[in-house]
Amino acid sequence: DVRLVESGGGLVRPGGSLRLSCAASGFTFINHWIHWVRRVPGKGLEWVSRVNSNGFTTEYADSVRGRFTISRDNAKNTVYLQLNSLRAEDTGVYYCGRYGSGDNSAIDYGMDVWGQGTTVTVS
Amino acid sequence: QPVLTQPLSVSGTPGQRVTISCSGSSSDIGGNNVNWYQHLPGAAPKLLIYHNYHRPSGIPDRFSGSKSGTSASLAISGLQPEDEADYYCATWDGSLHIQVVFGGGTKLTVL
Numbered sequence: 001d002v003r004l005v006e007s008g009g010g011l012v013r014p015g016g017s018l019r020l021s022c023a024a025s026g027f028t029f030i031n032h033w034i035h036w037v038r039r040v041p042g043k044g045l046e047w048v049s050r051v052n053s054n055g056f057t058t059e060y061a062d063s064v065r066g067r068f069t070i071s072r073d074n075a076k077n078t079v080y081l082q083l084n085s086l087r088a089e090d091t092g093v094y095y096c097g098r099y100g101s102g103d104n105s106a107i108d109y110g111m112d113v114w115g116q117g118t119t120v121t122v123s
Numbered sequence: 124q125p126v127l128t129q130p131l132s133v134s135g136t137p138g139q140r141v142t143i144s145c146s147g148s149s150s151d152i153g154g155n156n157v158n159w160y161q162h163l164p165g166a167a168p169k170l171l172i173y174h175n176y177h178r179p180s181g182i183p184d185r186f187s188g189s190k191s192g193t194s195a196s197l198a199i200s201g202l203q204p205e206d207e208a209d210y211y212c213a214t215w216d217g218s219l220h221i222q223v224v225f226g227g228g229t230k231l232t233v234l
Contacts, residue, residue, distance in 0.1 A: 035223065037168070044125065044228030045160070045168065045211050059221050095168065110158035110173035110213075117167065 002026035002113050004096050009118030012086055020081040020118055022096030027113075029077040030054075033099040035111060036070065036081050038120075040092040048094070051079060064090075086122045093117040126151055127212055127226035134232040140200040143229045145212030147193050151224055155215040157195040159188055162209045162228075171210075172197060199231070207233045 008020040022034060036048040049060045049070040058070050069082040079096060095117045100109025128146040135141040145157065159172040170179050172188035175195065187198045195212055212226040 037223075037225075039162070044209065045162065045213075045225045047213075047223035047225060050223070061222055062220070065220075097168070100170075100173065107177070108156040108158065108174045108215075110170045110179075111160070111168070112170045112173070112179060114167040114169070 002098075004098060004113055004115035006094060006096055006115040006118040009094065009120045011121045011123065014087060014122055016086050016122070018083045018086065018120060020083065020094055020096075020120075022079040022081075022115060024077045024079070024098070027098070030074050031101055034072065034079040035097045035099060036079075036094060037097055037111070038090075038092040038094045039117070040089070046092075049081060050099070083120065086120075088122050091120060091122045093119050125227035126216060126224040127214065129210075129212060129226040129229045131227070132230045132232065134234055135202045136234045137202055137204065139202045140198060141202060141231065142199075143197045143210050143212075143231070145195045145197070145226050147195075147214065147224075149193060150218040151193075151214050151216045152190065152195055153193040154217075157188065157190050157212055157214045159186075159195075159197045160211045160213065162211065164209075168211075202233055204233050207231055 003025045005023045035050040051058050051070045055072045067085045072079045096115050097111035098113040100112035156174045160168045162168040175190040176188045185201045209228045211228045216224045
């Protein structure tokens with residue numbers, strides 16, 4: 001089965017840190033960009049960050065740039081999201097998602113596999 | 124404030140057809156492709172439509188997508204109770220930093 005499993009969420013004080021993990025299985029991990037998306041209470045889905053297949057290219061939402069760091073360990077099929085200087089507005093459920101790929105590089109395949117999420121509470 | 128504008132809610136009765144709109148600008152939808160996701164609280168989001176109108180395997184043809192200019196839409200025909208969920212459009216914005224942008228989400232209620 002193709003799976004993504006997030007872990008590492010929890011309750012943290014404002015200004016604190018957490019490291020989230022996203023463990024992948026059932027597919028060729030190095031062929032895919034991996035994204036983090038969060039669902040904030042009372043709001044919708046918000047894109048957070050993404051990392052390319054070799055980990056050398058990373059991008060961030062304006063709201064987290066400079067505070068969050070994404071990385072990946074292809075030997076462990078795992079992506080990490082380091083959350084620093086946490087704020088109350090970072091509270092939410094954090095999902096990792098696999099960005100699809102295929103034979104046609106001109107096609108936007110979307111985030112085709114998602115994990116169940118891990119909850120971050122900043123309070 | 125979400126970059127892409129969606130209606131807060133839509134509703135329909137079983138068997139009906141509903142559409143959800145997604146409005147953006149030239150820097151996002153206007154220059155990129157649109158994907159649609161379904162999200163039930165407590166569950167993982169699910170990809171419904173990719174690249175404007177393509178359906179992943181396993182997604183019924185009741186779901187269809189389209190895009191024109193700086194807007195996109197998702198249509199759901201033959202509405203079923205299990206379609207009650209939140210729906211999000213998403214695309215890319217490369218105006219300053221490359222980012223994925225989501226719509227604010229639309230709550231679909233099946234009456």
